[in-house]
Amino acid sequence: MSEMLKKFDSQEDEKLLQATEKFHAECALKFPNRQCLTTVIDISGKTVFVTRYLKPLNPPQELLDAYPNDPQATAELVARYVSLIPFLPDAVSFAGICDLWSTSDQFLDLLAGDEEEHAVLLCNYFLSLGKKAWLMMGNAIPEGPTAYVLTREQSHYLIWNPCSGHFYGQFDTFCPLKSVGCLIGPDNPEELVYQRTDKAAAAELQDRIEKILKEKVMDWRPRHLTRWNRYCTSTLRHFLPLLESSRGEEAEEDHRAELLRQLGDYRFSGFPLHMPYSELKPLIEAVYSTGVHNIDVPNVEFALAVYIHPYPRNVLSVWIYVASLIRNR
Structure with a gap:
C-alpha cells in the first residue's frame, strides 16, 4: 500500500486493496502523467473504492416532469441543477486535510462541494435517467486537475462540465477538458428522498x-x-x-x-x-x-x-x- 493510504483505515477487502495498489503502480509506470484513481478517502477518514460513489440516483421529480418528452432537455436541466449547488474546494470545507470525497447525499446535505462531488452527483443522475455515464478524471483549462462526466448518446459522446452545466461534443475544440486520465464506472443502485424547498x-x-x-x-x-x-x-x-x-x-x-x-x-x-x-x-x-x-x-x-x-x-x-x-x- 502507498504511504498515504497506510495512514487511513479501511473496511475494504485487503486482497482487493492490494490488487488495486498493484494496478495503480502498473498504470503509473506505463502512463506516468495520467491520473489513475482507484481508491479515495471518505469524510470519515476511511479508504474506499471510488466505484462505490457511483450508483443510479433519482433526480428531483420536478426536473423530470419539466420536459417529459424531451430527454436531452431533461438532461440539460438536471446538469443545471447540479451546477447551482455552490462550489467549495476541499481546502476550505476540510481545511488541513487531504482530498476527501463526500457521497451524493452528504453533498446535498452540505450543499457545497468541489468538482468531484458535482461530477459524482451528475453522473449518478444520468445513470438514473438510463444513460451510459462515466466519471471522467482529467485536466482542464483553467481548472487544472478536475472531474467531468462522459455520456454515450445514440451516435456520439457528450462531455459535461458539472460545475457550469455546459456540455460539449467529443470532438469540440472549445471543450475545456484537455486530457483524460481515466474513466470510472458505476456500482450499486440507490434512491434519494428529496425535501421540497420552502x-x-x-x-x-x-x-x-x-x-x-x-x-x-x-x-x-x-x-x-x-x-x-x-x-x-x-x-x-x-x-x-x-x-x-x-x-x-x-x-x-x-x-x-x-x-x-x-x-x-x-x-x-x-x-x-x-x-x-x-x-x-x-x-x-x-x-x-x-x-x-x-x-x-x-x-x-x-x-x-x-x-x-x-x-x-x-x-x-x-x-x-x-x-x-x-x-x-
Whole structure:
C-alpha cells in the first residue's frame, strides 16, 4: 500500500486493496502523467473504492416532469441543477486535510462541494435517467486537475462540465477538458428522498436580498441622490423568471427589444447576473463589480430586481438585474 493510504483505515477487502495498489503502480509506470484513481478517502477518514460513489440516483421529480418528452432537455436541466449547488474546494470545507470525497447525499446535505462531488452527483443522475455515464478524471483549462462526466448518446459522446452545466461534443475544440486520465464506472443502485424547498422562505429571501442590494447601491453613492425607477424595476421582476425557464438563452434579446420599446423616453443600460446562492457576500460583490453605482450623470435613475427560483434540497438559482436609465432630451 502507498504511504498515504497506510495512514487511513479501511473496511475494504485487503486482497482487493492490494490488487488495486498493484494496478495503480502498473498504470503509473506505463502512463506516468495520467491520473489513475482507484481508491479515495471518505469524510470519515476511511479508504474506499471510488466505484462505490457511483450508483443510479433519482433526480428531483420536478426536473423530470419539466420536459417529459424531451430527454436531452431533461438532461440539460438536471446538469443545471447540479451546477447551482455552490462550489467549495476541499481546502476550505476540510481545511488541513487531504482530498476527501463526500457521497451524493452528504453533498446535498452540505450543499457545497468541489468538482468531484458535482461530477459524482451528475453522473449518478444520468445513470438514473438510463444513460451510459462515466466519471471522467482529467485536466482542464483553467481548472487544472478536475472531474467531468462522459455520456454515450445514440451516435456520439457528450462531455459535461458539472460545475457550469455546459456540455460539449467529443470532438469540440472549445471543450475545456484537455486530457483524460481515466474513466470510472458505476456500482450499486440507490434512491434519494428529496425535501421540497420552502417557496415562501425563498420569496422572503428574494425580497430581503433586493432590499439589501438597493441599500448597498445607495451607500456606494454617498454624494449623489439615488432615484429608483419603479416601472422599470417591476418590468425586470416579471422578466427574470423567463430567464430562469430558458436558462438564460434566447429570451434576453427579445426582452431587451421589448424593454427598450416600453422605455422609449429613456436610454437603458443593464444586464442580468446569475449565480447559485450560498451567502449574501458574493451577490453584493457581483453587483458592485458592475460599476453601475459610479454613474453620476444628472437625472440618472436606477432599477434593480431579484428573482430566486427554488429547487429541491434548498438549491437556489439567483438572478439579479441591475440597470441605469437616462431620460432622452
